[in-house]
Amino acid sequence: MGSYYVQLALRSLRRNVALTALIIAAVGVGIGATMTVFTVLIAMSGDPIPAKSSLLFAPQIDVWGPPAKVQVSSFPTPRLPGMLPYHDVMALLQGHAAVRQAAMYGIGQVFLPAQGEPFPRTGRATSRDFFRMFQVPFRAGSPWSARDDAEHADVIVLGAKLAAQLFPRGDALGQKVTMEAGAFRVIGVLEPWNPEPRFYDVGGNAFGRDEEFFLPLSTAIDHQLDVNGSINCHDRMGQGFAALLASSCVWLQFWVELPDAAAVHAYRQFLTNYASEQRKSGRFAWPPLVQLSNVRQWLQIQNIVPDEVRLNALLSMGFLLVCLVNAISLMLARFNARSGMYAIRRALGASRFDIFLQCMTETALVGALGGALGLTLTALGLSGQRAILKSVVSYTSQLTHLDGGLMALTVFLAVGAALLSGLYPAWRAARTSIGWQLKEQ
Amino acid sequence: MLKMTHLSKVYRTEVVETYALRDFSIHVKEGEFVAVTGPSGSGKTTFLTIAGLLEEFTGGQYQLDGADVHGLNDNQRSRLRNQKIGFIFQSFNLIPDLNVFDNVDVPLRYRRLPGAERRKRINEALERVGLSARVKHYPAELSGGQQQRVAIARALAGGPRLLLADEPTGNLDTQMARGVMQLLEELHRDGATIVMVTHDPELAARAQREVRIVDGQVIDLDAPTRLVENPTPRPAV
Numbered sequence: 280m281g282s283y284y285v286q287l288a289l290r291s292l293r294r295n296v297a298l299t300a301l302i303i304a305a306v307g308v309g310i311g312a313t314m315t316v317f318t319v320l321i322a323m324s325g326d327p328i329p330a331k332s333s334l335l336f337a338p339q340i341d342v343w344g345p346p347a348k349v350q351v352s353s354f355p356t357p358r359l360p361g362m363l364p365y366h367d368v369m370a371l372l373q374g375h376a377a378v379r380q381a382a383m384y385g386i387g388q389v390f391l392p393a394q395g396e397p398f399p400r401t402g403r404a405t406s407r408d409f410f411r412m413f414q415v416p417f418r419a420g421s422p423w424s425a426r427d428d429a430e431h432a433d434v435i436v437l438g439a440k441l442a443a444q445l446f447p448r449g450d451a452l453g454q455k456v457t458m459e460a461g462a463f464r465v466i467g468v469l470e471p472w473n474p475e476p477r478f479y480d481v482g483g484n485a486f487g488r489d490e491e492f493f494l495p496l497s498t499a500i501d502h503q504l505d506v507n508g509s510i511n512c513h514d515r516m517g518q519g520f521a522a523l524l525a526s527s528c529v530w531l532q533f534w535v536e537l538p539d540a541a542a543v544h545a546y547r548q549f550l551t552n553y554a555s556e557q558r559k560s561g562r563f564a565w566p567p568l569v570q571l572s573n574v575r576q577w578l579q580i581q582n583i584v585p586d587e588v589r590l591n592a593l594l595s596m597g598f599l600l601v602c603l604v605n606a607i608s609l610m611l612a613r614f615n616a617r618s619g620m621y622a623i624r625r626a627l628g629a630s631r632f633d634i635f636l637q638c639m640t641e642t643a644l645v646g647a648l649g650g651a652l653g654l655t656l657t658a659l660g661l662s663g664q665r666a667i668l669k670s671v672v673s674y675t676s677q678l679t680h681l682d683g684g685l686m687a688l689t690v691f692l693a694v695g696a697a698l699l700s701g702l703y704p705a706w707r708a709a710r711t712s713i714g715w716q717l718k719e720q
Numbered sequence: 721m722l723k724m725t726h727l728s729k730v731y732r733t734e735v736v737e738t739y740a741l742r743d744f745s746i747h748v749k750e751g752e753f754v755a756v757t758g759p760s761g762s763g764k765t766t767f768l769t770i771a772g773l774l775e776e777f778t779g780g781q782y783q784l785d786g787a788d789v790h791g792l793n794d795n796q797r798s799r800l801r802n803q804k805i806g807f808i809f810q811s812f813n814l815i816p817d818l819n820v821f822d823n824v825d826v827p828l829r830y831r832r833l834p835g836a837e838r839r840k841r842i843n844e845a846l847e848r849v850g851l852s853a854r855v856k857h858y859p860a861e862l863s864g865g866q867q868q869r870v871a872i873a874r875a876l877a878g879g880p881r882l883l884l885a886d887e888p889t890g891n892l893d894t895q896m897a898r899g900v901m902q903l904l905e906e907l908h909r910d911g912a913t914i915v916m917v918t919h920d921p922e923l924a925a926r927a928q929r930e931v932r933i934v935d936g937q938v939i940d941l942d943a944p945t946r947l948v949e950n951p952t953p954r955p956a957v
Contacts, residue, residue, distance in 0.1 A: 283829055290817045623813045626774055627874070628802020628830040630795045714769040717809065 280633075284640035291641050295613070299645070302609045306649025306700070309602025310693045311656025316588070316595040318657065318685055319664055323486065323584045327474035328413065332574035335412060336535050336543065337479075338550050340367060341568035342527055343513040359570050360511060361482060361581060362529035367553075372406070376549040377535035378542070381409040382496055384531050385480060385508035388458040392445060400441060401507055402492035403480075404499030410436075412536050413479065418442075419452045420467030423495050427466075431497040436467035438491040460502045463494070478574050480532050481581045482509040506530050547571050599696070606700040610645075614638055614708035621708055622716030631709040638705035639698060646697025650690035657681060657689055721882055721913045722748040722771060727780035729766055729936075740766040742936040744780070748915055750881075753908040755927035756917045763936040764917045765886060771915065772805050772884050773797045785881050802830050806875030810887035812867040814859040814874075820846065821855040824874045831878060845873035849903060865896030872903060883907065885916040889923060901926055 292299045326332050339359040363371075368382045383405035389397050409415070410422040423434045435456060442451040442465075455462045476485035494504075503520035512528035523530070537543045547569065554567030572580060614621075621634050629637075658681060681689075729741040741763045748754050758764050769775040770782065773789060782789050785804055792800065806827075807813075814823050824845055828838040846852045849869040859867055868888060875883055885904065889897035901923060908914050908928075916927060924930045932939050 280829070280832070294817060620815055623815060624826060624830075625798070626772065626801070626807050626813075627827040628798055628878075630798035630830075632795070633798075633830060714766075714775040717769070717774065717813065718765065 280636070281640070284637050285644070287637055288641035288644045291617070292644065295616075298609060298613055302606055302613070302645050303648045303652055305602045305606040305609060306646060306693055306697050307652025307656060309599040309606075310649060310653030310689060310696060311660055312602075313595045313599045314653060314657040314681075314685070314689045314692065315660030315664060316591045318661060318681055320584065320588055320592050321685070322475060322680075323588060324578075325475070326575065327476055327478050328574060331412075331414065331536075334536055334538060335574050336537055336546070336571050337361075337577045338363075338371065338533055338535060338546070339570040339572070340550060340554055341565065342367060342529065342563070344563070344565045359568065360529045361532075362509070362511065363531050363533050364527050364529055365524045365531060366527075368531045368533050370553065371533060371550075374549060374553070376546055378538055379408040379412045379536040380534070381406040381412055381479075382531055382533050383409060383479065384496075384499075384506055385490075386494065386499055386504045387507040388460060388492070388504070390441075390445070391457045391459070400491045401488070402438075402494065403490045404494045404496045404504060406496055408536075409493070412534060413474070415472055416470040418468045418470045420465070423466055428495050428497055431501045432495065433461060433463045433498060434466045434495065435463035436469065436493040437465055438469050438489055438493075439471045440489060441491040442468045460504060476578065476583050478578055478583075479534055480508065481578070481583055482532075485581075485583055500524070543571065603696055603700045606697065607703060610642065610701050610704040611707065614704045618708065618711045619716055621711045622713045625711065625713045626717060634711070635705050635709040638708050639701055642697050642701030642705065643694055645701075646694035647690065649697055650693030653693050654681075654686060654689050721750040721752070721785055722746070722915065723781075723783040724767075724771070725781040727770070727782060728778045729763075729770060729775070730778045739936050741770070741777070744933075744936065744938060746931060746938055748882075748913065750913050751908075751911055753905075753912075753914045753928040754916070755924035755930045756915060756933060757919060757921070757924045757930055758933035760919070762933045764919075764933055766936075767933065768884055768886050768915070768917050771882075772807060773801045798830070802827055802878065804881045806878060806880035806883045808868070808871050808875050808883065808885035808888045810890040812859070812864075812871045812891070814867055814870055816859050819856050819858050820851060820862070820870050823859070823870055824877050827874060827878045841877045841879075842873075845877040846870075848876060849873045863896065864892050865899055868892060868896070868900050869903065872900070872907075876907070881913065883912055883914045885914065887918055888916065889918075889920070897923075 328335065339361065340363065341359050342364060343360065372380060372382055383403055385401060386404050387399060387401050389399045391397050403409075407422045407425065407428055410417070418439060420436070422436065423432060426432075427434050437445070437451055437456070443449075445451065445456055446454060451465045451468050454465050456465060457463075471489070473489040477490075478485070505520075506523075508530070510523070510528050510530040512526065514527060516522055516526040516528050535546060537546055550569035550571065551567050554563065554569055557563040558565070558567060621629075624634060624637075625631075661681060724744055724746050727741055727744040728739065729744075731738045731740060744763070744767065746767075756764050756767060766775070770777050771784075773784070773792075784800065787800075789797070789800070815826065818826070821842055824842045825838055828841060833841075842855075843852065846855060849872050851866060851869050851873065854862065854866065854870075859870070862870065868891075872888075883904075888904065889900050892900060904914060904916070905926065914927075916923070918924055
C-alpha cells in the first residue's frame, strides 16, 4: 500500500500546484531559517575532542584574591582567571602531578622565506605533551624531545598549510625555516588540524584560523616571543618580557590529562596544597581556592557560544513554529477540500487508518520537498551568516559549513516538521462523516 | 442477506430530536432485487447508508449476511463494506484524478489483493459493463451513462454479496437510464442481490419487489411490483 499512497500523493500534489507550493514554502522557509542558525550553534557548541574531553582538565587557581573574582550565575563558584601566571605554571609543571601536562601561549612570527615576501603567521609555544594530549595528528616527523625542551632547542613543528607554502615539494622535514626570531629546524609536519572551538585557548579566538606552527615553550620564553593573545593583570606590571614573567599577570594556558576519578581527586588536592603553600609563604593573603574543569565544563564556564547565536537560535525556533502553524492551516484547507473524495474511499472500504496514512504520506512528501527547499535556503542563509559572524569570530568558514550529516538532519527535520504539522489535518480527514459527505456530493 | 429489525436512527441536537428511521424493519433475501421507494425525506437514503455501514444506527438490530453489525469497530465495518457491499451512487462518485482502470481498482486496493488478481478482476468487471475500450479515459471524458457503468464495474469488481444503488439513474437521460437498468437486471439474473433506492415508479416496477418508506417507517413491505389503480393518498410531508 505504501507505493499506492505515494502515487496518490504525487497526483494530489500535482492537482493543486499553488497550494502545494505554499505548503512546501511554509516548511522550507521555516527549516531554512532554523538550520541556518543551528548549523552555527551546533558547530560552536559541539565537543571538540570527544574521545578525550572527559580526561583533559584546565586547572584554575585564585591568584588575585576575592575582589578580582566575577560571579557567573550559571556556575556555582565565582569565576576564577582562565589562565595562570608564569611562576605558577612553572611550579605546576615541576610538580609532575598529572599523567601529561602542557603549558602554552599564543605567538606570532613573520616568516622570511628564501624567495618571496615575508608574511606573518600565528602559532603556539607549548610543552611537548601538547601533541599527545590533544591527539594532534602528524603527517611527518614527531614532537620535540624532552632533551630539545630542556636545551631550549630551536626546533619547529609546522602546520600542514604552512609546510606546503614553505616547501611545495613536501620535503619540509629537517629543513630550516627563518622567522623574525631566527632559524629553526623543522622536526615535524602536522596533518590539517583545527579543533572547534579551540578549547585550550578560548581567550584568543576560539573559532579562529588554524595555528600554523608550534615551538617549545622554553624556546619561546628564551627568545622572549611576545604574547599573541590575552594578558590580564590585576596589578600594574613593569616593562618588558622579564617583568611579564615576574608578574602576577595571567597569560599562560595550562592543561593536564587525568585518566580517572582518583587522579582527578588527587590533582585537585595537589592544587589545593599548592595554593595553601602560597598562602603560607605570604604570596596569597586569602584562603586557597582552586577549580579543575574538564573540556565540556570549561567551555560552559567560558560561555563559548556568543549570546547573539543563542538568541538567534531561540528566534529561529519561534519562526519555525509560526511556519508550522501556517502549514497546519494550509493542510487543513487542502484535506478539507478533498473530504468528498475521502468519503468515497471510505465507502469503498478504506478504514480511517487508510485515509490517515494516505494523508500522512502526502504530508511526508511535502516535507521532503520542503527539506530540499530548506537545504537551498540554509546554504544561502549560511553565506549571509558568514558576513554577520565576521564581527564575532574571525574565521567562519568551518562554522558555516553544511556537511553531509547536517544536510541529512535538515531533510529529516523538514519531514518530521511536516509530519507533525500534518497529524491533526490527517486525523480530521480520516474522521470525515461518510454518509453526510456522500449526501453532499 | 440483509435483515433490519426495529431499527431506528435519531439525529439529536440541543433543541430537537429527528427520527430519520423509526421502528424500521426489512428483510432482503439473497438474490432479490428490491426497490425502496418513498417521498423526499422519508428516510430512503438514511436506510441505504445504514445498510451500507456508512452510518451507525441508534437502536434495533441489523444483520448483514447473517452477521450482527452492532458493536463493530471502524476497521471491521470498513472490511465488511469492502468485502460484501458494492455501492452505486446517483452522482456516480468516481474519483476525477483517476482513470477508469484506477477508479475500479480503488476497492481492490483496500482488499490488499496482489496486482495480477486486481488486474484480472478489473478487466472482467469492465468487460461486463462494456467499457473495456475506455480503461485509460478519465471520468470527465465519459458520458453520464458511461460513468455510471464505471461505477457499477467498481461495485462489481470486489465480488460483493450485496449491491446498494442510490438513485442510479437519477442523473441520466432516459436512454442512458434504460441502459443502466438493463445492466442491473442482467446482474440480478446472474444472481446478484440488489437494493435500489428510487423515487421513480417505473424503475421500481422493474424490481422484483417494492418496499415503500414514509416518515422513516416501512408502510408496505411486500408490495407487488404493479400499478395500483386507486393508490392510497400519501400523508402530507
